[in-house]
Amino acid sequence: MSSDKKRKRSSTVLPDIKITTAPTTDTPPIVATSHGITLPPTLPLTPYTRTTTTSTKKSRKSEHLLHGSTQRIDYEGRELPEDSDYHRYYVGIFDPATNTVELHAAPKLHFSRTIKAHAERDREIDGKGIVLNNQDSRAALGRQFGTKKAQKALLSRELNKIDISDMDRSVTTSIISQVEENTKDMPTSAQLGTQQLDLRPIPPANKDATRPEDVYNLDDIIPKDEWSVLWVREWEKGAGSNEDVKSSTKSRFVATRVAKLLAAAAATGRSGGAALTRSLKLLKYIGYMIEFYLFQVQSRGRLPSMAKTKKALGLDQVLVEGLYRRFAETTMSGEGGEARWAVSPSLSNKLLYYLAVLCLMADFWEVDLYELKIDLGMQMREITAAFKEVGCSVKEYSKTQYLDMKMTKAEATQHKRAVLKIPLEFPSAPRRRAAGGSRR
Template sequence: MASTSVSKKRKREAGDDAKASFVLSTQPKSQLGPVLANFPSVKPSKSTTFSCYQTGGNAKALGDADDAEFAELPTLIAGETDSVDFHSANQPTGCRYLVGVHDKKTGITTIRPAPVHTLARDVKALKSLEPIAVSVLQRLEARAALGETFGTKKAKLAIKAQERNKVDVSAMETVVDHLQESIQKSTQALPSKEEAQATADSTRLVPPYNAEATVPSEVYPLHNIIPEAEWRTLAATPFLVVGQMQRTPLLPFQRSQWINQHLHSICESSSPSKTNIKILLYISYMMFFRKFAIQSNLGKVVLEEKLASMSPVVADGLLSRFTESARSSSKPQFTSQKETLLLTHMFALCLRVDDYATDTELIARDLSQSTQSINTLFKSMGCQITKLTLTDLKRLGLPDGAAGTKRALLKVPLEFPKPRGKRRRK
């Protein structure tokens, strides 16, 4: 006879099909409630007790004295065991968490807001130990070790290159004193800032100047540019006894618009200045000398043949001051430095004729040079390239329309341009 099997499953009772009901907590909002805790590393035992404290002032245990909602209050959770302290590391914001408590007897689930805390832990035995300071070298070594293990092929090559270029400081400890002593001996011979400035001023490619001058006319004395022996050979009378059309042929360099304009203006004035006429004649000699020196080989005899109207004294003076001879040759050479020196002497004379306010564009066209290069030479003489003020226009007797043209102005006290420092590369 077959035995009847008895089912061990619990029969469904009548109340099991009832739906669960949820209600909000009716307790005061500020009353201490449940707290959600997250332990990302070490979890404490279930017997560990925790306390909740309010922050933002003197920490105190929370009760039901505050009116604010418990979940919104800034709080922290703290607890401890025999070896570990637990405390809140942070309290996440931006999310709202709810905790439900289900009552089996009534079938009601009560919902209440709850804060969330992420807890960190501190080992009690390690609290009294100070952290070891990490040096820059240790950081570099650790970074190199990571690069060797996980870096790309390119990163590993860079690490090896850096290791090869590393300087062994310990190997230089024995020579530190010797290096310091040699550096001190070497720096003793270096000039001071004032001495270096004086050396730079003395080697400038400009005429002899008076740094203590109080007026522009005293900066570059006339006979420091044109020696008295050469000055006596210059004659202004031939330009005053002929007409305008006959004056230009008397000049050795006849294509200078700057010279022709000034010569006509001076000779046609009621009281022509013979000094300025002689200066213009000498400037014409210098321009012709420069043109001839650049285009052909120099030689005293050849120069005198080319410049038939120039006295031998002037020819000898230009050759001696603005040429130089190589060691292996007696033939004079017109170098770039001598050309610069010739131009600055010429510009000093131009400033004197122009009452120390010269139109550099007109001179640049006469010399077939750029205005910028001519302005640079005027600046090296202590001039400022600027537009004239109304006072300057009135002093020079120029019309108001000349205010738009920049001119080289020589002012006192004399100031030479300072050398530019090297720009730092980014």
């Protein structure tokens, strides 16, 4: 390649640039950094300048600050001592017309941010000389960052808070005397306990009775009109026939006791009698109550019309009406104005407690709970709780007792006996669902 064809490097001659230093002013340009902080792009910043005298009192020094604020956060830019002592920062302004660069001293500021809620809390601490606990700190944050609902709750709490330390002694004395005056007629704890006992859904009880048979009255549990429609003639005619008894009731508790009564009557040659009829009627009604209890449990407390229940359980109309009247309540009217019935948890407990008292009467105030537990499909703790509510103590069988009953020790552990205690004692407080169990 010939030398004339070689490309020649073009040389650029830089013009002479004159550098000057601008005089110091109170509003210099500022170099700012924000390590780890992102400033809002439209955040307005306000500059501040303060002149201080150095320790030698011969020179003056300017301090610069930038401040910006949002609704919740303050942003502040300040000079760091290590930057102002060992470094100098300048901003050059180039003027192409005169080829001059004017250098302006530019302080370097580092931005930090402060949460307003924290700052307010710190001012409260400094002003009162107190240390805020965790609850107060959370309240301060909630006032600034909480939702409208949370802030409303905080405001309501503060409006209702009373600072006793700010009250005059006469005011507190007056308040105390007014409270004592207004509460002097309030019932005591013992009186409240007695009222709760009176409100428990158990049959009317004679708390002063000296014999178990005087505690409860049969007429308070089974009205006379229902008692009169209890027919036990088929049991009395088939005395001693266990098959006839088992086919006429679904209750194991009832079937066992009816069979024993009829066997004893057959052994003594007495096929009837007022005492036998009374006992059989009592067991008949217990069987009906067990069926009604299971019926309402299976439907989760919702009952059909009386006519449907009568057909489903095979009960007399008088008995169905009586059970609905005492152990169910109307909720609303269905189509055609037909009433809808339901058994609430409280009424379910009431049904169970009335049943427990009838079982005590049938077993002469001491009941083996095993068969009743099976009939009702309950846990032993549930059925024992029901009997305790009506005044019973629940005990285990002693060795002598279960051997006399021809039970093994393993069998005896599954059996408990409820005994009506005299003097009568009830649990200290009624349970909401003492033995009603959960809806199935």
